[in-house]
Amino acid sequence: MAVNLPEWVERLPTVNAILNGIAMVLLILGLILIKRNKRTAHKWTMLTAFLDSIVFLVCYLTYHLALRHYTGSSGKPFPTDNPLRPIYLCILLTHVVLAATVPILAMITIYRGLKADWERHRKIAHWTFPIWLYVSVTGVIIYGMLYHLADS
Numbered sequence: 001m002a003v004n005l006p007e008w009v010e011r012l013p014t015v016n017a018i019l020n021g022i023a024m025v026l027l028i029l030g031l032i033l034i035k036r037n038k039r040t041a042h043k044w045t046m047l048t049a050f051l052d053s054i055v056f057l058v059c060y061l062t063y064h065l066a067l068r069h070y071t072g073s074s075g076k077p078f079p080t081d082n083p084l085r086p087i088y089l090c091i092l093l094t095h096v097v098l099a100a101t102v103p104i105l106a107m108i109t110i111y112r113g114l115k116a117d118w119e120r121h122r123k124i125a126h127w128t129f130p131i132w133l134y135v136s137v138t139g140v141i142i143y144g145m146l147y148h149l150a151d152s
Helices: 007-035 039-071 085-099 102-114 118-149
Strands: none
Touching: 007 039, 007 118, 039 102, 039 118, 085 118, 102 118
């Protein structure tokens, strides 16, 4: 960005993309572990994914608040003349809508797992996992499109 942003603010989008990538890897690892019946490793992997997502949320909110403070705008717009804009907006819309559900779904899923309510845990994990994974993957894609392809 052209405005004099502190370096720590400029780095947050990359940090957020890395955190989304870590969540993606942990989610896939968690699935592999449970398929191999390694419940303890699965539990700690999924709790780590949740912690990673909490750190992401704090960094994400910090970035947008800092951006508002330093620039008066709370986000970086995707250029209107970029031919990728419709694809970007479609991905962004689905990402944002589904991202709003992840904390609630994840907390319910984790709670049921920690309570050893396996049947109900599996039922909600069936929905939580693909939504959470989609949000993590599209978070990285959105970052790449907005910060590396948008101005190309």
